[in-house]
Structures are given as C-alpha cells and as structure tokens.
Amino acid sequence: MPAPYRIEMLGLRKAFGATVALDGVDLCVPPGVVHALIGENGAGKSTLMKVLSGVQRPDAGRMLLDGDPYAPSGPLEARRRGVVMIYQELALAPHLSVAENILLGIEPASRGWIRRRKLEEQAREALAALGHGEIRLHAPVSGLSVGAQQLVELARALVLDARVVVLDEPTSSLAAADLSRLFEVIRRLRERGVSVIYISHFLEEVEQIADRFTVLRDGRSAGGGLIGEADRSRIVEMMIGRQISEMFPRLPHPTGEPVLELADLAAPGVRSASLVLRRGEIFGVAGLIGAGRSEMLRAVFGLLPVRRGWVKVATVAGPGSPAERLAQGVGLLSEDRKGEGLAQSLSLADNLTLSNLKPYLRHGWLDRSAQSRAALDWVEKISIKAPGPRVPVFSLSGGNQQKVALARLLHHDCDVLLLDEPTRGIDVASKAQIYELIGKLAQTGKAILFVSSYLPELLGVCDTIAVMCRGRLGEKAPAGEWTEHAIMTAATGAREAAR
C-alpha cells in the first residue's frame, strides 16, 4: 500500500543559539495537494522549509518521504530525492540560456559531450507541460521578467521529476499577470501529483491556490485544516492569538503646504510624472510592476538622472544627490532591501542608526548603550522579532529584516518619506501596525509618497491615489473615489487603449 503522505515532518526542532526557531513541528502533506504555510514574521516558516530542503539540519525530529526515511545531507541530496525549493531571490545562472538553466547539472551527455539537441528537447517539453511553450529556449535568463524566471525554475523542478516543490513567498515581486500564470503552473504540478508547499503573507492568495493550510506560531503548529472551511479572521487569530481590531485605522491628519513637487519629470523608465505632495498627506501610487513607479522615486532621490522637468523640495527646485536629498529631509525606503538596503553582517542597532549616528556620539566616541536603547525603542514600536539589538541582520527572518529597513528610515526623521513597497514580506498583524504608524507620521506633518502593488492597503491607508502606467503618472484623486477595478483599468492602460 503506498504511503498516504508524500512528506511527513515529525517533531522537528531547530535552535540557533538561544533562539528556538522550530519547537516540535509536525507537518504532513499528501501527494497532489497544495499546502499553505502561514504565520507571523519569525514564526519559523523558512527554517522549516530549509530543513525540508536540506539547507539546515534539524536538532531533533524525523522526516519521511513517501514512507521512506528522509534525512538529506544537503540541498543536492534533497534535489536528488525530488524535494525542490524555489527561492525568493531566484537562483538561476543569469548568463546561461533558458534551456541550459533548466537542465543545469543534469545535462544529457554521451561520452562527456553535452547533447545539445536532446537538452533543448527536454527543456521544451518541460515548458510545454507547464503551458509555457512560448518562452524562448535560447534567451539568456537575465533578460526575463522575475515571473518568467520563476517559470524556468519550476520547469527545472519538473525535469528533476520533483515530488515536493516549496515556494517561499513567491509572489512578493510578481506582477498580476505573472501571478495568474504562476497559479496555473502550480495547478498543473498538483495534477501531476506533486506536493506543493506555499508560503505567503497574502491570505487572499492562499485562499485562491491552497487546498490545506497550517499556521506556525513561535516554532509550533497553531492549527490548520481545509482552506475552504476556515475564515480569514480565524486564521489571523491562530497566527497572533487575537483578532486585529482595525486593519486600516484612520487617523485625522490635516494637510498643509506643498513639500515635494514634480513637474513633467522624465528619467530612465519615467516618461512623465507631475505631482504635488503636501505636508501631512499620504499619497498612494498604484501601477503594474515595471510601470516606472520605483524609477520615479529613485529619480526624486537622486539615484537616477533627471532627463526633463524638475523636482522641488519645499521651495528649492533642482536636482540633488542622495546625500543632498537626505539633508533636505527626503528619505527613500528602497524596494531592494538586499542590494542597497541593509548591511547583512552588521547588527540591528548599527543598521538602524548608520545614516544618523550623531545623537550617539560623545566627544567623538560612540555611546553603544545609547545606540542600543534607541534600537530597542524601534524593536518595540514595530515589533521587530530579534533576540537583542546586537544580533547581525542576516540572522533575522525576511519580514523582520524589512522592518529594520523601515525603522532605519524612520529613525532618520525625514519630512518627506518615499516608501517603495514598505510592507512587502510583512505579516498581516505587523502590516496593520505599520499602517497605524504611517497615519501617525502624517499626523505629525510628515508627507508620504507610498508606492504599493497591494491595492487593499493603498485604498485603506492613502488620502489620495494616482496610477502610473507605462512611465506616465495619471491624475490624482481622493482615495474614496477609487475602486480596485478602476485602479486596475488605469494601470493596464485599458482606457487609453480603448480610445
């Protein structure tokens, strides 16, 4: 009789020093099931999946794969046994072609020579099986969108004849069209009997794609079941042990004089953007990925050249370098927290205070205890889960790293905040906390330019919203006059095309 479960994880434990990441977790997934793994930032989701895919060794517990003992010595053995993890930061070789990437390390060969034709045939078959025969085999993957790169990784999983595929927050950088493509591919994998484990902070997505779910909390299973039978508020309660009273708390905040103006700004990726941002205003910018929203923020912050038009901060018009912008009170939370965000090996406290050390200098010496206290303030304010202010940032979970990046910007105390996807990777409860914080900042007169791909938060948090489409920023209107549908229509340029 075949084992009822494809993968069984039983009593898994894993500690990093004093931090217990997994505290006796059980998770069993049958073949052909999409199982969602949900939980707060730092709950242990990624660690559990690293144990499953051989990246981390558990301290205790055991695993079975189709009923057989399974204790991979590393990611390679896990892959050989058919357990494949698709990483958040994609792990393809950028200069190799699509076909070469799909068969990397398992190229068909005879007498030491790679059989090109066979390689391409296998790659083509895999892409076709996923419904994406249109992806060009010879294109270097560096030229593909993140969504298409993800499909290449999934095709790779198929060629490896994967039995279990793990996706850890796969959609945090996907455009809407890529998202539905990804879901279609996941459904195909499920039809072929693959077990898919899917980690996400978007319950809307989980409801669409998953059959079953498990909630992790502080390294333990806090419940689970069939997705169809659970309602959202119940899931949130399992995650944090209480209900969220108000997801989008509205704090009154009058707006004042203009603090940032763009007039017909053009920059690489931006064809034309004009806007007026006022003191106390939360201004949302919607649009598809690639519409030029990040580029607009980067041009304002001096990271991209301004080709036409101008930027005015308070009453001063003209270009500025990032250092000059900071001095003018303009701060940017970059979308790319790995690349230009945080110094991974430095401590939480160092990262937080890096760009504004002055308050902690005493006669030229760094007062480390004052610096630690300031860091702890922020740890509390936005619930960063960390054992202390001196731990290195790389030891924090993904969502907690994102919170450190946000705290660092807020610590700088800028008047104008350019926020690019500030809640990416952040759990539901912490999102609500960050929305409240943004509201409070507006109350104290800060002006916020809020770029997001998550429409409920734009509609729930912002005073005004404008939509960017193919490098052009449209007219702003009060948030109350927008609907998700209207934003999507404007974002896809459907109205423009219909004309």
Ligand SMILES: Nc1ncnc2c1ncn2[C@@H]1O[C@H](COP(=O)(O)OP(=O)(O)OP(=O)(O)O)[C@@H](O)[C@H]1O
């Ligand atoms: N290499 C490491 N060294 C020290 N601590 C670690 C390490 N990796 C993870 N941790 C800790 O283990 C706990 C669980 O982290 P994990 O990354 O599994 O959380 P997560 O559920 O994936 O969170 P998120 O939603 O933020 O991605 C956290 O407290 C984290 O700080």
Ligand SMILES: [Mg+2]
């Ligand atoms: Mg994680």
